[in-house]
Amino acid sequence: MKNLPIKSLMLTLGLFASSATLTAQETSQTAAPVIEEAEEAPWLKVYFASGSATVSADQAATLDRAVRTFREGDPFVMVVAGGADKVGDPAANLGLSLQRATAVATALTNRGIPIERLQVLGRGNSELQVATPDGVAEEENRVVEISWR
Amino acid sequence: MKNVILSCAVSIALLPATSWAQEDAASAFASRDFATAKAVWLSEAADGSAEAMLGLGLLADRGFGQQRDFDVAFDWYLQAAELGLAEAQFNVAIMLDAGLGRERDVGEAQMWYTRAALRDHARAQYNLGLLYETGDGIVSNPALAAYWFGKAAQTVPAAALREVTQVTASRTLAEPDMIFDNVSTSQVEIVWNADPNANATHLVEVIEAPRVDENYGAPTISVKTVTSGILDLNGLPTENAIWRVVNLANDDTDYAAADWSSNHAIELPRGRITLFSDPAVKSMEDAASVFASSLRQAGYWVQITDDVPKQSDNFYVSYAYASDQQLAQAVAEFLPSTEQITPVKQLLRSTQPGEVTVNLSAFR
Numbered sequence: 001m002k003n004l005p006i007k008s009l010m011l012t013l014g015l016f017a018s019s020a021t022l023t024a025q026e027t028s029q030t031a032a033p034v035i036e037e038a039e040e041a042p043w044l045k046v047y048f049a050s051g052s053a054t055v056s057a058d059q060a061a062t063l064d065r066a067v068r069t070f071r072e073g074d075p076f077v078m079v080v081a082g083g084a085d086k087v088g089d090p091a092a093n094l095g096l097s098l099q100r101a102t103a104v105a106t107a108l109t110n111r112g113i114p115i116e117r118l119q120v121l122g123r124g125n126s127e128l129q130v131a132t133p134d135g136v137a138e139e140e141n142r143v144v145e146i147s148w149r
Numbered sequence: 150m151k152n153v154i155l156s157c158a159v160s161i162a163l164l165p166a167t168s169w170a171q172e173d174a175a176s177a178f179a180s181r182d183f184a185t186a187k188a189v190w191l192s193e194a195a196d197g198s199a200e201a202m203l204g205l206g207l208l209a210d211r212g213f214g215q216q217r218d219f220d221v222a223f224d225w226y227l228q229a230a231e232l233g234l235a236e237a238q239f240n241v242a243i244m245l246d247a248g249l250g251r252e253r254d255v256g257e258a259q260m261w262y263t264r265a266a267l268r269d270h271a272r273a274q275y276n277l278g279l280l281y282e283t284g285d286g287i288v289s290n291p292a293l294a295a296y297w298f299g300k301a302a303q304t305v306p307a308a309a310l311r312e313v314t315q316v317t318a319s320r321t322l323a324e325p326d327m328i329f330d331n332v333s334t335s336q337v338e339i340v341w342n343a344d345p346n347a348n349a350t351h352l353v354e355v356i357e358a359p360r361v362d363e364n365y366g367a368p369t370i371s372v373k374t375v376t377s378g379i380l381d382l383n384g385l386p387t388e389n390a391i392w393r394v395v396n397l398a399n400d401d402t403d404y405a406a407a408d409w410s411s412n413h414a415i416e417l418p419r420g421r422i423t424l425f426s427d428p429a430v431k432s433m434e435d436a437a438s439v440f441a442s443s444l445r446q447a448g449y450w451v452q453i454t455d456d457v458p459k460q461s462d463n464f465y466v467s468y469a470y471a472s473d474q475q476l477a478q479a480v481a482e483f484l485p486s487t488e489q490i491t492p493v494k495q496l497l498r499s500t501q502p503g504e505v506t507v508n509l510s511a512f513r
Binding site (some may be wrong): 064067068069070071072073076107109110111112 | 210280
């Protein structure tokens, strides 16, 4: 086993991981806060229509509710991570997920969240909320997650 | 070796806090040295620093270097908020609005948002607009929503984009519901509930109490506003003042006032009476003096002046607001008259609410 090059070992692990059912709560890629607080939801999700990177009106309402929970504190980091479902080309989906995250980040700064607080990332088709085969539309994957630490 | 380590540890523990205080708590916090930040902030908070209290609240709130504790965070935020720090007032409002670690209390949240909004905290202004727009936990107030969005618009782009549909409510005249006041020589801050169904214009009056048998003066503060609070960081010349908020009818013909509040158990006036007297006429001056004395004994504040406004030139007893008609009538009955019916005249915009004018030179 230890003669296998690192790259193919990680590929093996990656394949293993994606075939398991992953839920949002089980994945914890960002450096999590020291203590997870049960009372405050660590994830805030903004949903998108297929192929779209525009924040719809009802999702804008979600953001309005969000700014009524974000305290004034400095510094803490807000991670805005975009995703896309597996409909279409993964390269395009990577771009789309980043566009979505940017749209949400913009919506947050428009509501007064200081821009220096934000990290924006596009996850593309990696680390999906709900594992699906290629080409399957899944609303839970067309999501931007807001988390903070 | 163990003894050396032990004595080192002891001497480190005994290092005086002051040497740590040299380091900026904010930069310690920024480099995630939460232990240092906390130590410095605790010392500064003990000296009354609101910013330090805010910092301590943040540490507990985010669980930085300690177990997360919403109650501890809220307590620190509240202390800083009471000292007037807008960011802390905003955080208190957020925790009450979001019901974090406590029962949701939107009424209190609204009050704290308003205090922060009065201090130009743009996010508080925006959130307050949202609160009034959705009426989520308080009575929806589209006029105030639009007002606060307007205030926040320069700093918060989303506020500039919001269009709030105004509702023409059937306005009734009702006295304002006072929710906070702090009136002193260092500041004047008064917050009330703006009822969307009541009239939109509020008059805030702060008047210095006259000494016994002396004229009362013009109000130190007399401000008309459409919002639900005022903040004046200049403060008053003296602590001996009374204040109240008055709701004015749209056409300015009437009002409904909250009760007078005061510092230092000042005797509140039953009304204010301006006596115009011509100083050249000795008998008039004497009469004015006698009337003033009796009226003061009856619990009214009186001012004697020779500066008759044009409007009241021809009228013996006049008043501006419909609710003051009774007071004017009572004063008229007290004064001498050559006719059976003493003229009592409503002249719009001639007096303050609760004020009656007596023009002795118009006496016939």
